[in-house]
Amino acid sequence: MSESDRLFSQPDHPMRDFVFNEDVVRVFPDMIKRSVPGYPAIVENLGVLANQFAQPNSVLYDLGCSLGASSQALRRHVKQDNCRVLAVDNSPAMIERCRQYMSQQDSLFQELLPIEVLEADITQLAFQPASVVALNFTLQFIAPEQRLDLLSRIRQALVPGGALLLSEKLRFSDEAEQHLLTDLHIAFKRANGYSELEIAQKRNALEKVLLPDTLEEHRKRLLKAGFSQVVVWFQCLNFASLVALP
Ligand SMILES: Nc1ncnc2c1ncn2[C@@H]1O[C@H](C[S@+](CC[C@H]([NH3+])C(=O)[O-])CC(=O)[O-])[C@@H](O)[C@H]1O
Numbered sequence: 060m061s062e063s064d065r066l067f068s069q070p071d072h073p074m075r076d077f078v079f080n081e082d083v084v085r086v087f088p089d090m091i092k093r094s095v096p097g098y099p100a101i102v103e104n105l106g107v108l109a110n111q112f113a114q115p116n117s118v119l120y121d122l123g124c125s126l127g128a129s130s131q132a133l134r135r136h137v138k139q140d141n142c143r144v145l146a147v148d149n150s151p152a153m154i155e156r157c158r159q160y161m162s163q164q165d166s167l168f169q170e171l172l173p174i175e176v177l178e179a180d181i182t183q184l185a186f187q188p189a190s191v192v193a194l195n196f197t198l199q200f201i202a203p204e205q206r207l208d209l210l211s212r213i214r215q216a217l218v219p220g221g222a223l224l225l226s227e228k229l230r231f232s233d234e235a236e237q238h239l240l241t242d243l244h245i246a247f248k249r250a251n252g253y254s255e256l257e258i259a260q261k262r263n264a265l266e267k268v269l270l271p272d273t274l275e276e277h278r279k280r281l282l283k284a285g286f287s288q289v290v291v292w293f294q295c296l297n298f299a300s301l302v303a304l305p
Pocket residue numbers: 079091102122123124125126127128129147148149150153179180181182194195196197200201
């Protein structure tokens with residue numbers, strides 16, 4: 060069981076800029092569920108969608124896998140023959156716990172797809188041909204100038220019939236819309252037990268680290284990367300999930 064997230068509850072908390080270190084790893088499942096509206100529904104349905112696009116004898120990537128929640132959804136839902144999951148993250152603390160969690164799942168359940176968990180920077184990775192690529196709340200942490208190149212390389216790796224499943228926090232170009240959805244997201248966090256101090260301190264820590272794009276920026280960049288169709292399949296407040304087809 061993971062601990063509950065109190066990382067930003069004290070005024071003298073040590074984290075200036077948000078990093079995926081051991082302290083975050085310890086509370087991560089609780090943190091992401093209480094911070095991202097719709098997260099459990101997104102992860103579950105990611106597996107369902109993936110099963111529609113997975114091709115026999117192919118690789119399914121989970122890029123920025125954290126503790127492997129999305130990997131696990133892929134492993135449970137995808138029924139195509141001879142698929143395997145490659146889960147990648149560049150945080151050593153995340154990778155260590157992800158490996159433990161995955162071997163635990165293997166001992167509990169049969170018929171899970173095989174998985175390999177890699178510690179690597181996804182901006183430096185040479186992709187194998189893949190039918191499904193999940194970027195579940197990861198692109199927002201990649202330097203903006205590297206995002207198009209990463210998406211282009213993913214597009215090149217995708218086989219016919221495959222898909223990119225992309226979830227992101229959104230920014231809105233309309234000031235009133237940005238303001239309203241930010242306020243509603245804060246209300247969501249408050250309703251999940253976060254204090255005003257926790258909300259404000261985490262917001263400061265994320266300011267230079269999590270850089271959201273607008274839905275229009277996502278669409279344009281995905282088309283530029285060579286995707287032919289981009290469809291939003293889920294949105295809750297300022298968080299959205301897209302499917303992009305090669
Ligand atoms: N360059 C990089 N290379 C590899 N990993 C990276 C990089 N930059 C950041 N990460 C990793 O991307 C993950 C983002 S969390 C994903 C949740 C998960 N997908 C989930 O479905 O539960 C989203 C969040 O915390 O909001 C972290 O584990 C980082 O270490």
